[in-house]
Amino acid sequence: MIIEITTKAKYAENEERGFIGRMAHAGLKVRAARLARLYRVDAAFSRAEFDRLGSELLTDRITETYSLSRPRPGLKGWRVEVWLKDSVTDVVGESVKSAVADVLGKEPSAVRFGHAYYVDCSSEKELRRAVAGTLVNETVNKFGIQKI
Numbered sequence: 715m716i717i718e719i720t721t722k723a724k725y726a727e728n729e730e731r732g733f734i735g736r737m738a739h740a741g742l743k744v745r746a747a748r749l750a751r752l753y754r755v756d757a758a759f760s761r762a763e764f765d766r767l768g769s770e771l772l773t774d775r776i777t778e779t780y781s782l783s784r785p786r787p788g789l790k791g792w793r794v795e796v797w798l799k800d801s802v803t804d805v806v807g808e809s810v811k812s813a814v815a816d817v818l819g820k821e822p823s824a825v826r827f828g829h830a831y832y833v834d835c836s837s838e839k840e841l842r843r844a845v846a847g848t849l850v851n852e853t854v855n856k857f858g859i860q861k862i
Contacts, residue, residue: 715757753828768780
């Protein structure tokens with residue numbers, strides 16, 4: 715199950731503006747963006763247990779929301795997911811895996827950490843180039859782009 719954490723709109727302006735600026739520096743004009751953290755928790759937990767992880771462990775209730783399904787960001791364009799390759803040690807994932815065991819009393823088989831970027835821009839090809847040049851190190855990261 716993937717748990718997606720997003721910053722509430724009224725608190726997200728700085729991170730979105732920073733991302734848009736980074737993409738502009740890479741030559742991509744972005745009209746709007748939304749950013750999210752992703753946690754892929756590999757476990758046979760119930761939906762209620764995943765909800766508990768999202769609400770009690772991974773989310774700051776004041777500034778963030780969580781979703782167990784892909785949220786609708788309210789913009790058109792593409793969704794970019796960036797993950798560490800499976801062969802790379804994920805220290806954030808390992809830390810969260812331990813925290814999950816503390817919260818639920820049982821440990822998932824694995825937790826991986828990643829990012830999602832919802833991007834409103836005119837070209838998937840230009841987006842792919844900008845992402846490859848700024849957001850990923852292809853030695854350690856993998857990424858995918860989907861139309862939203």
